[in-house]
Amino acid sequence: MRRYATSYHFGEIVVCEDGTRSNFIFEDYDDACFAWRYPDLTEHVLYTARVIEHTISHEMADEARIVMTFQLAQERLKDVMEMPNQDANRIIRSIKENGWCVSGKLKAEYPRLEDELTAQRIVVAVQSAFENSDDDPTEH
Incomplete structure (x- = not known):
């Protein structure tokens, strides 16, 4: 300048x-x-490469673990009660967000969850997938 x-x-x-x-x-x-x-963009390129490397090695790996854990929870849930994926995802999110409990709202949406034994089996199935999520998801 x-x-x-x-x-x-x-x-x-x-x-x-x-x-x-x-x-x-x-x-x-x-x-x-x-x-x-002819600007020297070396520093910009190096920074972008570091961001991409971090995204691939950390962020995407974490996301893959989350997806695999969710799929495992879905499989375990469907071992207890067959349902479409959309319903399974809704139940998994609700149980996880409500401290591993089936809420009254969830029971109202899915009357089969009124049965305490079924509800408990579903909670155990979903929770077990997330408790094991620290492990290598490919082992499940």
Whole structure:
């Protein structure tokens, strides 16, 4: 910026080739064009590579574990009571969010959960999948 401190000023508003209106006037384009023609983006590329590496090795691995745990919970739930995946997902989320309990609202939506033995078996099936989620999910 210091190098070009005397090379720019503000004047009357003009319409540029791309349609942008500007009053910025720069008089040293020939000397300064190297700065934007061939910018050194090495640091940006290295940062982006680190973000991608972290995403792949940590974030995506964690997400895969979560998905596999949820699938295991779904399988175990369906061993107790057959249902569509959408219903199984709803029940799993509800049980997990309600401290491993079947809520009254869930019982109202799924009357088969009124049976305490069935409800308890479902809670145990779902909870067991999440308790084992610290293990390697491929072992299940």
